[in-house]
Amino acid sequence: MTIVRAAILGFGTVGQGVYNIVQQRREALKERLGGAELVVVKVLVRDLHRPNRVLPEHLEHPEDLLTDDIDEVFRAGVHVVFEATVGEEPAFTYLRRAVVEHGCSVITANKVMFARYGAVLQELAAACVPTPAASPATRLYVGFEATVAAGVPIIKTLQNMCYVQDVRRIEGIVNGTSNYVLTELREHPEKTFDAVVRQAQELGYAEADPTSDVSGQDAFMKLLVMIGIAFGRQPDRATIPVTGIDTLTPEMLSDARAKGLRYRHVVSAAVESGASPAGLTCAVGPMLLGPEHPLYHMDGTTSAVTVWTGYLDAITISGPGAGMYPTASAMLEDYAVWMAAFGRSRAAPA
Amino acid sequence: MTIVRAAILGFGTVGQGVYNIVQQRREALKERLGGAELVVVKVLVRDLHRPNRVLPEHLEHPEDLLTDDIDEVFRAGVHVVFEATVGEEPAFTYLRRAVVEHGCSVITANKVMFARYGAVLQELAAACVPTPAASPATRLYVGFEATVAAGVPIIKTLQNMCYVQDVRRIEGIVNGTSNYVLTELREHPEKTFDAVVRQAQELGYAEADPTSDVSGQDAFMKLLVMIGIAFGRQPDRATIPVTGIDTLTPEMLSDARAKGLRYRHVVSAAVESGASPAGLTCAVGPMLLGPEHPLYHMDGTTSAVTVWTGYLDAITISGPGAGMYPTASAMLEDYAVWMAAFGRSRAAPA
Numbered sequence: 001m002t003i004v005r006a007a008i009l010g011f012g013t014v015g016q017g018v019y020n021i022v023q024q025r026r027e028a029l030k031e032r033l034g035g036a037e038l039v040v041v042k043v044l045v046r047d048l049h050r051p052n053r054v055l056p057e058h059l060e061h062p063e064d065l066l067t068d069d070i071d072e073v074f075r076a077g078v079h080v081v082f083e084a085t086v087g088e089e090p091a092f093t094y095l096r097r098a099v100v101e102h103g104c105s106v107i108t109a110n111k112v113m114f115a116r117y118g119a120v121l122q123e124l125a126a127a128c129v130p131t132p133a134a135s136p137a138t139r140l141y142v143g144f145e146a147t148v149a150a151g152v153p154i155i156k157t158l159q160n161m162c163y164v165q166d167v168r169r170i171e172g173i174v175n176g177t178s179n180y181v182l183t184e185l186r187e188h189p190e191k192t193f194d195a196v197v198r199q200a201q202e203l204g205y206a207e208a209d210p211t212s213d214v215s216g217q218d219a220f221m222k223l224l225v226m227i228g229i230a231f232g233r234q235p236d237r238a239t240i241p242v243t244g245i246d247t248l249t250p251e252m253l254s255d256a257r258a259k260g261l262r263y264r265h266v267v268s269a270a271v272e273s274g275a276s277p278a279g280l281t282c283a284v285g286p287m288l289l290g291p292e293h294p295l296y297h298m299d300g301t302t303s304a305v306t307v308w309t310g311y312l313d314a315i316t317i318s319g320p321g322a323g324m325y326p327t328a329s330a331m332l333e334d335y336a337v338w339m340a341a342f343g344r345s346r347a348a349p350a
Numbered sequence: 351m352t353i354v355r356a357a358i359l360g361f362g363t364v365g366q367g368v369y370n371i372v373q374q375r376r377e378a379l380k381e382r383l384g385g386a387e388l389v390v391v392k393v394l395v396r397d398l399h400r401p402n403r404v405l406p407e408h409l410e411h412p413e414d415l416l417t418d419d420i421d422e423v424f425r426a427g428v429h430v431v432f433e434a435t436v437g438e439e440p441a442f443t444y445l446r447r448a449v450v451e452h453g454c455s456v457i458t459a460n461k462v463m464f465a466r467y468g469a470v471l472q473e474l475a476a477a478c479v480p481t482p483a484a485s486p487a488t489r490l491y492v493g494f495e496a497t498v499a500a501g502v503p504i505i506k507t508l509q510n511m512c513y514v515q516d517v518r519r520i521e522g523i524v525n526g527t528s529n530y531v532l533t534e535l536r537e538h539p540e541k542t543f544d545a546v547v548r549q550a551q552e553l554g555y556a557e558a559d560p561t562s563d564v565s566g567q568d569a570f571m572k573l574l575v576m577i578g579i580a581f582g583r584q585p586d587r588a589t590i591p592v593t594g595i596d597t598l599t600p601e602m603l604s605d606a607r608a609k610g611l612r613y614r615h616v617v618s619a620a621v622e623s624g625a626s627p628a629g630l631t632c633a634v635g636p637m638l639l640g641p642e643h644p645l646y647h648m649d650g651t652t653s654a655v656t657v658w659t660g661y662l663d664a665i666t667i668s669g670p671g672a673g674m675y676p677t678a679s680a681m682l683e684d685y686a687v688w689m690a691a692f693g694r695s696r697a698a699p700a
Binding site for chain 1: 371375378379382383501502503506507510511512513514515644647660661662663664665666667668669670675676678679682683686687690691692
């Protein structure tokens with residue numbers, strides 16, 4: 001029987017979601033992945049002695065599982081690392097070490113880290129060959145579905161499309177907080193921007209500090225990750241205009257309402273026709289859409305991405321773009337797809 | 351260098367689409383699949399001497415490529431078969447022989463055949479181990495993305511989800527003709543059902559004989575394929591009520607309009623809560639939807655499927671569910687995903 005030894009880096013909402021799903025789905029995953037059993041052997045937390053830490057109720061022997069020392073994680077002998085921390089560092093250093101020094105596959109939900117270092121991580125992983133004795137799989141894997149729109153499977157869809165399709169344009173609503181705020185402001189013109197942001201915080205849709213959401217920075221990171229897959233390169237960040245929903249005035253909103261149009265906060269990237277080599281036009285900001293646009297109807301905390309290609313016209317995928325289980329389950333889908341394709345105990349094809 | 355030898359069965363719209371894409375994307379596919387080159391070596395047609403056959407302009411030496419003899423296809427030494435014919439037979443017999451007698455992978459767009467024999471084909475393929483000398487891949491593959499909603503990637507999305515998610519409910523608009531007719535009847539109340547069906551035929555959305563579309567049978571086949579993946583079993587066909595859009599009266603349509611509701615032709619399957627072992631409730635027919643339903647806004651020839659799971663709430667995927675290139679490109683995505691995972695010349699991870 002194959003045991004796949006996992007570590008979780010970061011034990012906030014998403015990290016705990018990964019832990020819970022591994023417990024809840026242990027038997028189903030094993031059955032569907034040719035008998036390979038996923039076991040969490042270490043969880044890295046920032047401060048081992050933080051007071052008032054809330055842990056999953058069913059977590060047994062937390063003193064053996066939790067550590068604040070990355071070397072203790074690696075010494076435990078890990079095959080796959082689920083990374084659910086925030087920011088570029090120390091996440092990248094940890095994942096680079098996981099791949100290069102320990103031959104681990106890595107699965108991340110960290111968009112800020114991945115927007116910067118995703119290509120590097122993938123190159124490092126491609127250059128590593130797992131040693132048959134130590135690894136449950138024949139190839140190292142870098143999973144990042146959860147970095148964009150959580151459980152909405154836009155990353156794998158783009159990866160699969162790109163073998164055959166030339167992507168011409170991507171447009172997406174990828175920040176649930178912004179979309180919630182815009183939806184509320186449209187449906188309740190009497191409410192103020194600040195009141196709706198507070199309401200989003202109370203409902204758990206917005207962070208205590210909502211700057212990254214309302215300024216467009218969070219959406220920008222997700223756009224950069226999608227561009228890397230869809231167009232195989234990265235534009236110069238400094239050339240992309242990034243504006244947030246905080247630039248919209250009540251007058252602009254009431255004007256849109258009067259015309260039957262809707263503001264959505266949209267990230268976009270499109271191939272410039274005629275340019276050679278083909279350039280990209282990218283933008284992040286409020287966009288005024290009519291009812292014929294696939295993103296016009298996407299209300300509330302929904303995330304949605306539309307991709308235009310030569311063979312397909314437009315494909316749109318929508319769903320919950322944030323939250324404990326949508327994000328954590330996307331990470332475990334990455335794990336399962338990797339094991340089904342490259343695991344030494346291969347699953348029967350579905 | 352690996353050469354992957356392909357045959358196309360059936361050379362109508364979809365078969366010619368596959369042929370064209372293989373020519374158009376030859377270099378890109380080769381580059382993205384570790385140097386493996388896909389070459390069409392035989393095309394099976396029903397009648398070699400059919401007058402007025404229209405062939406792709408760039409097809410060289412059609413006399414060497416075309417045959418009406420399935421044994422000539424197999425004698426050519428084929429690794430993968432793209433099947434784009436209509437009906438259960440002879441399609442199933444050909445694909446069974448391809449898998450069992452010749453160790454071929456098979457990729458199909460034939461929903462009627464696959465709804466009946468999909469599970470059998472997958473079991474046969476799982477039991478076959480390709481001989482290393484003969485095969486470009488380490489595992490036989492059965493691809494069928496194109497059987498449901500063409501280029502809308504609902505099959506792979508469901509397959510990936512099912513490792514981690516428990517699917518609770520599926521609802522889909524999977525017949526573009528029906529959706530077009532319902533959209534037109536809503537937007538133009540003065541038009542008759544027959545006139546709109548004729549209009550759909552003139553625009554190429556409906557077949558010369560539209561019975562299978564308007565009766566719900568086409569959608570029913572697609573539902574059966576989705577149920578097989580989402581719930582891992584097949585219900586008794588005879589127990590599923592199937593009605594078409596031809597059961598809607600002008601009174602029903604005007605009543606819906608007055609209430610702000612819309613009829614969509616919806617296929618659905620849901621786990622019955624409380625039943626043990628869990629039963630399925632399935633249906634095919636017109637459904638009256640309000641604006642909060644994810645399928646309410648899907649107008650025209652769009653296909654769309656919504657999947658509800660425990661971890662994700664609802665995910666919706668929509669796009670063009672029919673047509674030469676949406677269907678053919680889905681078949682080539684199947685090929686590419688198979689080769690990327692199981693090809694002996696593996697592509698670098700995207």
